[in-house]
Amino acid sequence: MGRIFVSAGHGGLENGGWDPGALAGGTTEAQQMILLRDVIVPELRSRGFEVLSVPDTLSLDQSISWINSRARQGDVAIELHADSYSNPIARGATAYYIAGNAERKKHGDMILLALIRRLPQLPSRGSKPDTATGVGRLGICRQVAIPSLLLEVGFLSNPDDRALLLNRRRDMALGIVDGLEAWSREINGKAPSLEQSHPVVNIRINGQNYGEQGILINSNGFIPVDLVDRLGVNLTQRPEIRLVQYRGVVYVKAIELREFNINVGWENSTRTVVLRSISQICPGMFDRIVGYGNTSEVQLIMFLKANNENALAEFPDLPKLYREEATVEGISYDIAFCQMCLATNFLRFGGDIKPSQNNFADLGAVGGGAQGATFPSAQIGVRAHIQHLKAYANLEPLVQEAVDPRFRFVTRGIAPLVDQLSGRWSSDPQYGQKILAILRRLYESADLL
Incomplete structure (x- = not known):
């Protein structure tokens, strides 16, 4: 059986200071996620799972490196967060997954369903791609080598969600554990027992088939880095983007090209990563404030x-x-x-x-x-x-x-x-x-x- 990594969001050293996360109701996000994690971990262990708890003093980048240095095939990782918003009416739980990965969305839905079954008073906001977040990507979803999710267990700024977090912590933890158990068992039911072999996928760019194939890793499409160079994308200034070497070829996760203004899609019927470089938007004008817009x-x-x-x-x-x-x-x-x-x-x-x-x-x-x-x-x-x-x-x-x-x-x-x-x-x-x-x-x- 694979292992489960559990990380309590925030709490580490970020930008020279300790990061408490959201603050509301006399408590902090970091404090509450640690308390929730400390109920989840022993419960998972009591069910026979090997659990690795990410140290609380690590920054986000350090947490990702800590997981990746220990991760192996069949493992999964989850990071716990609470949301916050200026309007206290906003509430509910959300699971974030890496954009373009339908399998990971299903796993996010699995976690949320298990959580709401144990705690029906908590609304579900559904599973969302990490592109729907403020900065358009989540390191815990993009950079972790094993299947990973970020779970927001509610809004710390909402009195009802905060009361559930404070007073129904064990029920919340049991729901998350139920979901993690189901997720881990499904991942391991599909994992090959021998040396891992990644299936190949096709690549199409701007309507033309590319001569080299990509690979699937944890249901994410990876493309050869040589193609990235041909698209004019320079990854040397982005050390956080993970490169994978497989059978003598270096690959990069296709979804990472989205930040370089390349559309990334997936055609399931032909198992094809579909790329489209900017055609209607003038190069160099994407982030320039002076201009005339492109939409109707x-x-x-x-x-x-x-x-x-x-x-x-x-x-x-x-x-x-x-x-x-x-x-x-x-x-x-x-x-x-x-x-x-x-x-x-x-x-x-x-x-x-x-x-x-x-x-x-x-x-x-x-x-x-x-x-x-x-x-x-x-x-x-x-x-x-x-x-x-x-x-x-x-x-x-x-x-x-x-x-x-x-x-x-x-x-x-x-x-x-x-x-x-x-x-x-x-x-x-x-x-x-x-x-x-x-x-x-x-x-x-x-x-x-």
Whole structure:
């Protein structure tokens, strides 16, 4: 029987300080995940499983290295987290799996089903690909060598979820254990007993069959690194991306190319990894704020509604306004729209900014108003957002009269690229990455990427 790795999320040393994770209700995510893990591990051992508990002092990268240095065929790994959100209404458990892996999604569903059976008071938010997270990828899903999942057991910021975590910890742990047992037994039921042999898969790029084949490892498609070079992707600056050598060829997980703006799909009927490099989006323009966008109004509407079915109830003209206002000032409406999606959680709001403020990008008021700037209409709010982006993106004068209250305070042209907004527009060091992650999802939904 394979072993089970269990990691309690957060708690290690990150960026020079101890990482507590989310804080709410007088407790921390790290503390609660350790307590939950400490119920799960002995229960698994009592059922005859060998369990490896990841040390709590390790950073995320160190945790991944710790697992990979010990992992062997038939093992599985799970990392426990609690979510948090500014709106305390949000609640429920979610399992995250590596994008494009239907087998791993099934395993995430398996864990959630077992958890909810033991704790029916906890809503399930379903299994989601790691591309649906803020930065568009999860190290525990992408970089771990064995099948792995990240499980969010609820929202620490929600009083009901927090009460279940504090008062029904054993029931929660037993549900997770039930799921881990079923998952491990299924993995080991399929694992070959002799030396591992990876099945080959076909590769198709831009509609043409590629002359070399890839391989399947843990239900993930891997492609030869030589093809990566031909696609113009440089992996040398990304040491966290795992390379695998098999029978004299070096392979990389195909889904990793998504961050280099290459669409990655899977055709099950022909067992083919399907790649499509950017064709409609000009190279070098993907993350440049100055531009004209690539999507239609309908595509923006459909993307918004797919992420929040009630998004347009209060602001039905918002996609049109972003296309019009951004085009006037020469700003990419795709980027501005995705920044709005991030700032408002797809028009759910829930933070300090209220919908009535028509402030779609967390624009501050002059003098540091506690609740940010307020605008008389959605159109003026969008215009202010576009103008603030333009202030950062270039030195060109505004076409329309200034309505952005902080336009004059920005050092003009200091951030022409999306990632350069991090630490300027927001203190979040991953702010730009989160916008780009949403942009990739938008282009995928519009079949542009």
